[in-house]
Amino acid sequence: MIISEQKSQTELLVQLTEKEHIFLIGCAACATACKVGGEEEVFQMQEWLQSLGKEVTGSVVIDEACHIMRAGRDLRHHKVAVAAADALLVLACGAGIQSISACSEKRVVGGLNSLFLGNIRRLGQFEEKCSLCGECILNETAGICPVTICAKGLLNGPCGGVEDGKCETDRELDCAWHLIYERLKVQGRSGVFARTVEPKNWGKKFKPGRHENKK
Amino acid sequence: MSTFRQKIEQGTFVITAEVAPPKGVDVTAALATVRSLAGIDAVNVTDNQGANMRMSPLALASLLLREGVEPILQLTCRDRNRMALQSDLLGAAALGVTNLLLISGDHPGFGDHPQARAVFDLDSVQLLQTVGRLNSGEDLSGAKLTGVPQFFTGAAMTPEAEPFELIFQKYRKKVEAGAQFFQTQAVYDLTRMEHFMAAARPLGRPVLLGVLLLRSAGMARFLNAHIPGVRVGAALIERLAAAQNPLDEGVAIAREQVAYARDHCQGVHLMTLGHEDRIPAILR
């Protein structure tokens, strides 16, 4: 899921200067799991805005804010409240925020910083394991991603910074290449160590990404 | 052809040192350091070392050539993508800078621009391959070059890093990718160095032992705590702590390392961090 955090109140205050009528939008998927844009956080935001003397014209928590059509439909259901607002404050990831700007020409204020595509370790604790590189190497690396988990995204083994199996950038973090090495050893195969990996095709990561299901 | 290369290819024992480009445009101090180096075959010019932004090493390397000093241009993968690396390499060849040391580079998080975007479009093995392609007359896209560079390509190795098998597989990849010589991280445990050399010798690449001059017991402890793959043993720390003049003791330790290298490696890479005046004593 997409991991996000709330922007600081200081930053939001700047964005909401002279915006006195606000419609609030949350997301029932990732932003809810991250506890930054679910029912509860939308309610807290509403209370904060009201304490500042602003009017909240209405609110909605969209099932999946990244679904452009669904976001549009939900906004239409709240037509009057949306029309009464001079800003839409969106507590969803960057994709969710842009579903809203795709459906409305109103001033959209994003309330979150989107961080990464994350796995859930336990409630409220997330780890980045895949950076969506478009050319997956996991089958050779014992299911451990060097593109993401190695701080430098190295493809041919560790840098000189590995120490006690930890990464030079953060001694709390495992070195991806140490993990890959240990796991391949357990599996009794050489995997990615058997070849020199060619320079990565970053053309696969062309921005903005476009994709259609092939059936 | 570079004299450094000729010497290595003839099996001569070589000595390299290093210089960091200035933070700024005044190269007086850097050139003065380089001029003061006696008995050195080539000088590494570091590339934003420790992820701290400094003058382009290519610029300083070409100034070294004018001084009649042979440079080894260090290039990291941290700051440039494959296009920028190749174009800098072509520029280096045109300026006569042909000795290279190709490394991954420290993460920007360590340096003075921690907000910089880390590039690492290539890794050190792929950069070695890239130089191989340029040496064969074409770029990474397969396009022909006008004029063919003749780079002499070095790579780095940390002999004391663990697990050895994992570290050594990368050494092997670097050899296969075209590394023609190696400069090692500082090694203080010569038994461990011998263990590495025993594995490395069959691959037939000249190895220059990294010799980092120890100033004090405090410095040794700092290296142990903060520099990955560098391990100064308790006995050496003891010697430094007990010494009247710890720097002299450091010179004595360095001399022992050089003596080992004279018998078992093909050179030394001296890192003297401002004590270049001690180099003659280390080599004596």
Ligand code: SF4
């Ligand atoms: S290699 Fe890593 S970043 Fe790329 S798709 Fe696979 S898991 Fe994701």
Ligand code: SF4
């Ligand atoms: S220590 Fe390991 S994970 Fe960290 S940058 Fe180096 S190779 Fe990557």
